[in-house]
Amino acid sequence: MKLFPKLALWMSAVVLAGILSVSLWVYAHDKRDVEEHAQAEQRAVLQNLAHMAWEAIVHDDDLLLVKYIRLLRQWNPGLMSASVVGPKGWVIAHSEPSRIGRTPLEEPAETSYGLTLSQPIQLGTRRLGTASVTFSQERLQEVLHIRLAELRHRLAMVSLGALLLAFLASFYAALSWTRPIKRLAKVADQIGQEKWNFDLGNLQDRRDELGILASSFAAMAARLQELDQMKDDFVSAVTHELRSPLSAIDSFLNQIEHEKSDGKWPAALEDYHRRMRVNTQRLNRFIDDLLDVASLDRGKIQLDRRRVEVANLIKDVLMPFELKLEERALTVDINIPQELPAIWADADKIHQILTNLISNAIKFTPDGGQIQVRAEPINSADMVRISVSDTGIGIVKEDQARIFSKFEQVRGVRTSVKGPKGTGLGLAISRQLVELHGGQIGVHSQAGQGSTFYFTVPAYQATVAPALARQGAFS
Secondary structure, eight states: OOHHHHHHHHHHHHHHHHHHHHHHHHHHHHHHHHHHHHHHHHHHHHHHHHHHHHHHHTTHHHHHHHHHHHHHHHOTTEEEEEEEEEESSSSEEEEEEGTTSSSSGOOOOOOOOEEEEEEEEEEEEEEEEEEEEEEEHHHHHHHHHHHHHHHHHHHHHHHHHHHHHHHHHHHHHHHHHHHHHHHHHHHHHHHHOOOOOOOTTGGGGGOOOHHHHHHHHHHHHHHHHHHHHHHHHHHHHHHHHHHHHHHHHHHHHHHHHHHHHTTTTHHHHHHHHHHHHHHHHHHHHHHHHHHHHHHHHHOOOOOOOEEEHHHHHHHHHHHGGGGHHHHHHEEEEOOTTOOOOOEEEHHHHHHHHHHHHHHHHHHHSSSEEHHHHHHHHETTTEEEEEEEOSSSSSSOHHHHGGGSTTTTOOOHHHOOOOOOOOOOOOOHHHHHHHHTOOOOOEEEEEETTTTEEEEEBBBBBTHHHHHHHHHTHHH
C-alpha cells in the first residue's frame, strides 16, 4: 500500500478512536447528570410538599394542603401519589381524597414499580408529621430514556460532524506530507541523472521537518554538484598532469632516437636528460601528493616530532628556489625575531607545508614582485605562527575557504599563470598536516593585492616536550 492511503487511513482510525472514546465518556458523564437531575427533581418535589405541609399545619389550613397536593399531580406526571401524615398517625392530606383520615397501615401497598420518598415535618424539635411522595419507576425510566435518546442523537450528530472534519483533515495532512515526499523523490531521481536544475517549489519555506529535509536536500545537491565539478576538474587535472610530462618524455625519447641516428647523440644528451628529469619529477610529485592525500584521509600519517629551529628550516626550504627567484627577479624578505622559540613538530612535514606555500607564492607573483616569510610567537609563546606573503594576483573572498579542499584552485589560474598549474592538492595536504600538529591554517587576501598564507604549530617547551615524547603522547 502506498504511503498516502496508509497515512490517511491510519490518521482516520486514530481520530475515529479518539472521537468514540470522547463520545462514550461524554455519554456516561451526561447520563449520570441526567439521573442526578431526575433525583434532584424528586427531592425538590418532596421538599416543596414538606414545606407546604408545614405552612398548612402551622396555620391550621388543611384545605390549602389538599389543593396543593391535587395540583402537584398535575405538575408532575411521574408522581403516583403524595400524602401528609399528621403527628397522630392519621393521613391529613392525600392525592387520593378517599384515603384522608386513614392510617398508613390501612392504605393498600404500593406496586413494586413505585419509588417512595419520605421526609419528616419539624417545628423546632417538635414533629408535626411526615410528607411522602411516590414516583412511578416506569414513568421515570421512560423520561430518562427519552432524555438519553436525545443525548445520543446530539452526540451522534456532533461525532459525525467531527468525524467528517477529521477525515478531511486527515486526507489534507496526508497530502501535505506525501506530495513533498513525491517531489523530493523526483528531485532525487533528477540528481541521480546529474540534472542540477531541479525545482523544490516552496518546500524550503516550510518550518517543519519536511522544510528542514528540503533545505538539506538542496544543500546536498549543491555539494554533489560541486563534487561533480571537482570530479571533472580532477579528471582534467590528472589528464593534464600525466599526459603533459609523458608527452614531453616521449618527445625527448623520439628526439634522442632521431639525433642518435644523425650522430648528434652525445651533444644533445645533457639537455634532453635534464628536461626528462624535470617532467619525471612532476609525475613523482603528483603521485606523492595523491599518496599523501590517501594516507591522511586514512589516518596513516604519523608525526616524528622533535625540536625544530624555524630559521634553519626556512633557509632549507628557500634554497632550491634560489635560481627561480633570481630568474624572475623576485625578492624574499625573511623576518624572524631572535627570541622566537623553536617549534615541536615533524620537520619533514613542516618543510612540505612551507615548500608548498612558497612555491605557490612564487607561482602567483609577477616578475619583480616581493615575497615575505615571517614567524612570530602567539598565545603567550605557546604557539608559533609562520606566514608567507606575496604581491601576486590575490584570491577573491568566495574562493578563500574552498581552496583548502582537494582539487580546488583559484579561479582563472589556468589562464592567468604560466607554467605548471598543479592539481589543487597542495593546500589540502597542508591543511591536514597543520591540523595533525594541532594548529590552524588560513589566508588573508584581496583580489589583485596579494595573499598571506599562515599556519600555527606548537612551540617547543624544554621542560614539557621531552616528557611527552617519553610518554608516547606524540607518534
